[in-house]
Amino acid sequence: MRVLQRYITAEIVRSVAFALAAFLALFAFFELMGQLEAVGRNGYQLQTALLYVAMGLPGNVYELMPTAVLIGTIYALAQFAANSEFTIMRVSSMSTRMTAKALAKIGFGFAIFTILFGELVAPKTTEFGEKLKLQAQGSSLSQQFRSGLWAKDVIKDNGLDGNVIGTRFLNIQRMTPEGMLEGVKIYELDKDFHMSDMIVAARGDYLGEHKWQLTDVQKTTFIANDKASAITSPITTSKNKTTTFISEVTPEILSVLFADPDRMSAYDLRAYTKHLEANNQRTERYEIAFWKKVVYPLSIFVMMALALPFAYLHFRAGGVSLKIFTGIMIGVSFQLINNLFSHLGLLNSWPALLTAALPSTLFMLMAIVALRWVERR
Incomplete structure (x- = not known):
């Protein structure tokens, strides 16, 4: 089982890294296109724009990690199914529970990676990028109101x-x-x-x-x-x-x-929430962002659970490209629903933990239903 675990881990990590790199290149391209309009104005040069885009990549890594994990895992499992490797694994007494356990071990590593980027790397690089851009343009931080x-x-x-x-x-x-x-x-x-x-x-x-x-x-x-x-x-x-x-x-x-709460660390969010509470100010937005930070790494396990049913679909049931496209749609849907629930929770004053955990819970239920369906077939 250890040899099989290492083999599955290597294939999934390779696929996830490729998917993440593709997404980062795409997002960096669009971000650079958005920055080109400001290049040449007030001392804002192309090299500064490139560095600004690079400083935003760790934040993109954090946000895109669940989607990349989903697509990379689907691709690896679909390849196993297409090459009949997964069939051999099942014949060799590898049960669904054992497969899920193997994926959970891999997901734990991805979750730690996500936490490190979300808590340590992305907040610092994002802040540095914003300061770099402002300094290059000779500007001050944006004002909240006309009065400052x-x-x-x-x-x-x-x-x-x-x-x-x-x-x-x-x-x-x-x-x-x-x-x-x-x-x-x-x-x-x-x-x-x-x-x-x-x-x-x-x-x-x-x-x-x-x-x-x-x-x-x-x-x-x-x-x-x-x-x-x-x-x-x-x-x-x-x-x-x-x-x-x-x-x-x-x-x-x-x-x-001035910062986007979704790009802040959980530590900073908690500290600022306490400051707002001490001054009798509203904290809902930052509480939701804090619990999203806590729950978000767990979405890695949800994405891997969603990918598992694709291993049970034989090649004739759909090509690898179709499965990857389905994974992209599921990943995009998760991001949209996650952001949608944040706004709905803020508007309707839902409990912050419920608002943050509900999207992942719904997708985990979808994974369980899909897995039972493919097992019955």
């Missing part, structure tokens, strides 16, 4: 610890790829949501450990009526060259606002 980028934070009496004593809203006109803020406005409110301070700064630099340094600062303090005296103005203004403040908001959190 908005973020919310809580004020605690000991900086990051202690009791919550107020709420802080940050308005940023521009954020550079390096994480520097330009045109910073900070509105601080007390526990009763009365304005306490308004800080305007020309620039903000992150010092690390949740500390920001503001430059050219003008601070306006609003004194509550019950605290103001007859000789004290209810509004005081001060100016400083630099000042520092502590906030849970970091450049990483701000960059999340």
